[in-house]
Amino acid sequence: MKDEYLNLFLKRRSVREYKSEDIEKEVLENIIRVGMNAPSAGNQQPWEFIIITKREILNEIPEIHPYSQMLKQAPAAILVCGNPECKYPDYWVQDCAAATENILLAIHAEGLGGVWLGVYPLEERVKGLQKLLNIPENIVPFSLLSVGVPKQESEFIDRFEKKRIHYERW
Numbered sequence: 001m002k003d004e005y006l007n008l009f010l011k012r013r014s015v016r017e018y019k020s021e022d023i024e025k026e027v028l029e030n031i032i033r034v035g036m037n038a039p040s041a042g043n044q045q046p047w048e049f050i051i052i053t054k055r056e057i058l059n060e061i062p063e064i065h066p067y068s069q070m071l072k073q074a075p076a077a078i079l080v081c082g083n084p085e086c087k088y089p090d091y092w093v094q095d096c097a098a099a100t101e102n103i104l105l106a107i108h109a110e111g112l113g114g115v116w117l118g119v120y121p122l123e124e125r126v127k128g129l130q131k132l133l134n135i136p137e138n139i140v141p142f143s144l145l146s147v148g149v150p151k152q153e154s155e156f157i158d159r160f161e162k163k164r165i166h167y168e169r170w
């Protein structure tokens with residue numbers, strides 16, 4: 001297996017500890033560019049993104065989302081939001097999940113670290129973030145991603161399980 005491939009896809013890990021370095025706006029926008037390149041049903045691209053770098057906003061999020069304490073140290077976060085009012089409303093969740101995973105891989109490819117913080121479908125988190133960030137009611141916060149310079153290098157963990165693969169029929 002090629003080293004680059006191994007590093008990009010297999011060494012991505014959730015990173016919850018960061019150095020106190022800021023992330024440039026341009027880098028964050030490039031990461032989102034990769035998110036916007038995700039596949040979506042009928043190419044509807046039913047997503048919107050919020051970049052959060054203000055310390056007071058980042059510090060407030062753990063009041064809404066109990067498993068996001070790392071945001072108190074992270075220099076930035078990206079909120080992926082879905083717009084269900086699109087041509088294929090049954091698929092907006094999958095579309096936003098694809099964008100989220102693309103963003104996670106882009107964060108890692110930039111030499112940065114982040115973690116997917118689940119938002120949708122938990123109502124408290126969805127409503128809490130809509131209120132905190134002035135998000136219109138028809139736009140649904142889907143996932144939040146922390147972004148920062150990792151304190152440690154991520155490791156390769158082999159999760160391959162041959163028994164989970166079925167050939168031709170189950």
Ligand SMILES: Cc1cc2nc3c(=O)[nH]c(=O)nc-3n(C[C@H](O)[C@H](O)[C@H](O)COP(=O)(O)O)c2cc1C
Nearest residue numbers: 012013014015016065066067068115116117118119
């Ligand atoms: C839908 C979803 C929600 C998650 N929510 C949280 C969360 O709230 N807090 C957190 O620290 N990690 C969260 N994670 C990260 C997982 O804990 C992590 O991906 C998993 O333990 C595997 O580790 P890895 O990402 O390092 O491979 C979430 C991941 C997904 C896909």
